[in-house]
Amino acid sequence: MVRAVSALPESTFNSWTSNANSIYTYDAFQKAVAKYPAFCGESASPKGYSDDETCKREIATLFAHMLVQSDGLNKLEDSVATDTFRARGPMSLMGEADYKAFSATFYEGFDRSSELKDNPDRVADDAYVGFASAVWKYMTPQSPSPSMHNVMTGYYVPNASDNQAGHTPGFG
Numbered sequence: 583m584v585r586a587v588s589a590l591p592e593s594t595f596n597s598w599t600s601n602a603n604s605i606y607t608y609d610a611f612q613k614a615v616a617k618y619p620a621f622c623g624e625s626a627s628p629k630g631y632s633d634d635e636t637c638k639r640e641i642a643t644l645f646a647h648m649l650v651q652s653d654g655l656n657k658l659e660d661s662v663a664t665d666t667f668r669a670r671g672p673m674s675l676m677g678e679a680d681y682k683a684f685s686a687t688f689y690e691g692f693d694r695s696s697e698l699k700d701n702p703d704r705v706a707d708d709a710y711v712g713f714a715s716a717v718w719k720y721m722t723p724q725s726p727s728p729s730m731h732n733v734m735t736g737y738y739v740p741n742a743s744d745n746q747a748g749h750t751p752g753f754g
Contacts, residue, residue: 586615586622589637598645602655605709606672614713617688618721626736629751640734644720647730648672658706670705673716681705684718 622637652672659670669676686695732738
């Protein structure tokens with residue numbers, strides 16, 4: 583978390599989120615990042631980036647996705663959908679499977695996968711849970727794709743088909 587804090591000081595966070603919903607605070611973001619120590623905590627950069635440079639790239643990637651998916655961190659949930667497991671949070675946790683998988687890794691204790699299944703609004707109502715769900719989505723592969731974390735840190739190794747299609751590690 584120390585690297586993430588130095589790579590994204592509160593003043594920068596505030597400038598990036600100046601129009602965001604007021605629940606999204608720097609403290610909630612720091613707490614969420616601390617839950618996932620590999621975020622800004624590891625690098626296998628084939629391009630020779632330092633750990634600090636890799637962290638900045640991770641933060642930029644995470645925020646690019648969060649800001650787009652949540653309309654600048656303004657939209658807490660998909661207010662049009664009526665499904666119990668509608669999209670919520672800065673990276674649109676969506677569907678019962680997403681809620682259960684995130685819940686199982688986020689909450690401590692034996693089989694907590696039903697925690698958010700029973701209380702899905704927490705993703706929209708609690709900025710710590712919302713930010714943590716975004717970091718979880720960033721860190722978790724979404725089959726058939728690798729995780730964004732692995733792509734940004736250099737752990738993603740393109741196969742022959744990826745190479746032929748022009749897919750390489752990095753952000754664009």
